[in-house]
Amino acid sequence: MNRVESWGRLYAPPHLLVPLPDLEDALRRIQSTTGPALPYGNGRSYGDSCLNADGTLWQTRALDRLISFNEEFGQLTCEAGVLLADIQRLFIPRGWMLPVTPGTQLITVGGAIANDVHGKNHHRSGSFCDHVKQIDLARTTDDVLHCSQTQNTDWFAATSGGMGLTGVILTATLQLKRTHGPWLTTESIPYYSLNDFFSLADESEDDWEHTVSWIDCSSRDSIRGIFMRGNASPRRDCPPGNTEQVSFPITPPVSLVNRISLPLFNSLYFHRQASNAGKRVEHYQPFFYPLDRIKHWNRAYGRRGFYQYQSVIPNEHRKEATEQMLREIKQSGQGSMLAVLKTFGARQSPGLMSFPMEGVTLALDFPNRAQETLKLFSRLDAVVKDTGGRLYPAKDARMPRDLFEKGFPNLQEFMKYRDPGISSSLSRRLTGS
Template identity: 55%
Template structure:
């Protein structure tokens, strides 16, 4: 048995970790380790890929790029390949994933199982919009190859299905052509939500990537930094050196507190407000600003942290966001990483996919036990009243009622559930 944590570090339970290194190995041996759940890079914040005292199927060994066809832009790879593997191999050749989330330290299998999204949802949708086909292993040994056209019901159940329909062995992905690895970007300060929504509406037509950092500790207004960017056409510009660092220790208490957060937010807002615009930035710090600091989650201390990410419909997005920020300020809590963004009009096809038209707010909170959970209960009420939902990839404590109202296709999804797969999240939200 080995201690395994999710990225939020809220628990540290024993798991029976089984490392599979080939598809033949997993097909032959899986039946000896049931029930269980697949585990990739451990970047889910909550309990979607945890199974305390039970089996955990590590897919990190299934990490091979099988083939790439430049004529069709089709990449065939195993599910344990990371997005970083793909990008550092293919971007120098002029190819990039169309959609990527805020970290590239995740596997392709995880990206599909959570139908991840990026800063360009308004133009490119979610990760699943660029998945051509999936090779899925059921725990009874059946292998299902599914796509938008073939066995599509399995495809859309697996897309966003938090790993509960089977183990993703391989996938075929559609890549996009790029001229360089650089982004032409702008950072624009805003001082209230009205300015944010005006910037967002004005930017989506001409800017592919849009996102904003939000200072939710500021008592005067919802100020923040709106960041937008387009892929740049730059020839001959050398690649920067990758100088990764590791957060060196786990403090006994969280380093994120009222004093440190207020000081950081003040410095971050005014420091970036002075940034010269426009500017060119390499894709890695633009898309993945925290990836170069490995194990940054340690800064929250031994108690860990929660991430709370919601989406609410566009027509009520401003009012619901304003109310959530009011409740957060009243609670005295604050988020180190507060990200506010609008999703485009594209509806994801996955039965349990999170991305949908609306406004999404992602927040990190140190685990202060009852105080934090009380705040979440208040936020839950706002989200539910707005007919919104929470992101399963980030969740560690969503009430079952909010899950059921936020994901109306649950009953349809259950027809494709693999009875040999069980996780902490599935038992908490689905009962098994």
């Protein structure tokens, strides 16, 4: 047994690790496993959706081969362990890129599908699985299922955002989009109220593909933040980008994100970004993946790890609910350097358990302060529940079951597609199996 932790580093339970070295051997190993098992990609989920305490993890990272690419139509078929970073690196110079990516490119294709990840362009392009053409799904009880939006459509919907619980994704066919190169025309704008944020978000949807904001959740005086938006640039030169990483060298005994450092960092960051506001042309990597340059940045939260709390609130409650959540966070004396506020568009998600829905989403990291942090989350949960919102399972490590059930009304339909040989720490916590 090997101890495995998720990106939040809250705990590291023991697991039996079973590598899947190639497609030929994968199905045999999957179907010969006894006891509860779970597919595991690059371990970038923050909570326990990628953990299976005291059970088996099927390691999929070795399934990292590109199978075929249609240069005319931009369709890529690859194995599930391929990293999004490798797709971007290889295909942007050829004039194609992923239509949707989250805040890190260091996740696998299988993980992106299992969590139906979203990016900064939901209002324009939806979520990751909107651009998946086909999935080959290995079940512990069946042969491989070929699932798409036209074949085994019910299995496709269950697997998109299905948290790895419907089977093991072996391969996928992705629809890439045309690009001139790795450059974006971007603009950053300081804002000083939630009214300002929502005005910027609403007015940007028609003319800007990517929109997101950093918000200062520790400011005592007023709500302030930096709104960022971007479009593909016509610039065509294609340098490789900055692939050098700096590494956070140690895990400190206590979190470096605390009541002293948090307001200082946030104030310095806001004023620096505000002084440099305006339009520029920049490489896609720092705009889409600002933290990927810092290897092991999660160590900064200390030995006790950290939680990420990401909610989405329907538009009819977006302003008052966001104000209330920020007020609770400020009054608690806790907060995040990495607070992200952005909107989701009016698009139907492809998966039964997909997280995005029309509204506003707030994502924050919180150092683990045990009961102090959990009590704050209970107050935030009440806001989410009362307004008909939901929490993101890929980021979650402690969501109450009743909030999960209310936030995901398709849960009972999804349960019909559960693979009986697959379980996770999250599924046992939230569904009992």
